[in-house]
Amino acid sequence: MCTSQVTTIVSVVGAVVGLVALTVAWTQMRIASAKVKLDLYNRRFDVYLAALDYHNAIWFGDHEKVKEIGVRFIKYFRESRFLFEEKSGVSATLEKMKDSGQTVRGFMEQELLRLNGAFDNADQLGPLREASTKARDGFHDLLKQLEDQMGGYIGFNNVRGWTLF
Numbered sequence: 531m532c533t534s535q536v537t538t539i540v541s542v543v544g545a546v547v548g549l550v551a552l553t554v555a556w557t558q559m560r561i562a563s564a565k566v567k568l569d570l571y572n573r574r575f576d577v578y579l580a581a582l583d584y585h586n587a588i589w590f591g592d593h594e595k596v597k598e599i600g601v602r603f604i605k606y607f608r609e610s611r612f613l614f615e616e617k618s619g620v621s622a623t624l625e626k627m628k629d630s631g632q633t634v635r636g637f638m639e640q641e642l643l644r645l646n647g648a649f650d651n652a653d654q655l656g657p658l659r660e661a662s663t664k665a666r667d668g669f670h671d672l673l674k675q676l677e678d679q680m681g682g683y684i685g686f687n688n689v690r691g692w693t694l695f
Contacts, residue, residue, distance in 0.1 A: 574613050574683050578676070580606035581624065584631055585673045588666055593638040600631050614683065623676045630665035630672065637662035 580603050587599040607624045614620040637658045644652060 570613070571684065573609070574680065577606045577610050577613060577620075577624070578680055578684060581627060581673060581676055584627060585669055588631055588634050588669050593635070593642050596631070596635050596638060600628075600635055603628065603631065614680075618679050618683070620676065620679045620683075623672055623679060627669065627672050627676070630669050633665040634662045634669075 580599075583599050584603040587596045591599070607621070607628050610621045610624050637655070640655060640658055644650065644655065
C-alpha cells in the first residue's frame with residue numbers, strides 16, 4: 531500500500547469519526563432540550579394539580595384538609611409567577627383562587643370555634659357564611675378559567691415525537 535492510499539484511508543476514517551461525533555453531539559443537544567421542556571411541563575402540570583387539589587378540598591374537605599392543601603397551594607401560586615407569562619393570566623387566576631380559598635377557610639375556622647364553644651360568634655357568621663358560599667361557588671368557575679389559560683402550556687395537542695433530524 532502506498533503512502534497516498536494510507537493518507538486517503540486515514541482522512542476518510544477521520545471524517546467518518548468526525549461525522550459520528552457530530553451526530554452524537556447533535557442528538558445529545560436535542561435530548562437535553564427535550565429534558566428541559568419536560569421539566570418545565572412537569573412543573574406547570576404540578577401547578578394545575580395543586581389548584582385541582584385545592585378545589586376538591588374546598589368542596590369536599592374538612593377544615594384541616596383545606597388548611598393543609600391551602601398552605602401547599604400557596605407555594606405553587608408563588609412559583610407560577612416564574613413558570614407562566616404574565617399576559618397568560620394564570621398567576622392572576624391562581625391569586626383569585628387563593629383569596630377565595632382563604633375566605634372559605636376563614637369561615638370554617640370561625641364555625642369550628644363556635645362549635646367548640648370557644649365563644650359565641652353566631653352574629654358574625656351570617657355575612658362570613660355568605661362570602662364563603664360565594665367564594666366556594668366561584669371556585670369552580672376559576673378552575674375552568676385556569677384550565678383554559680393553561681391549555682397552551684400543558685395541552686398534549688402540540689407535542690411532537692422525537693426525530694433524529
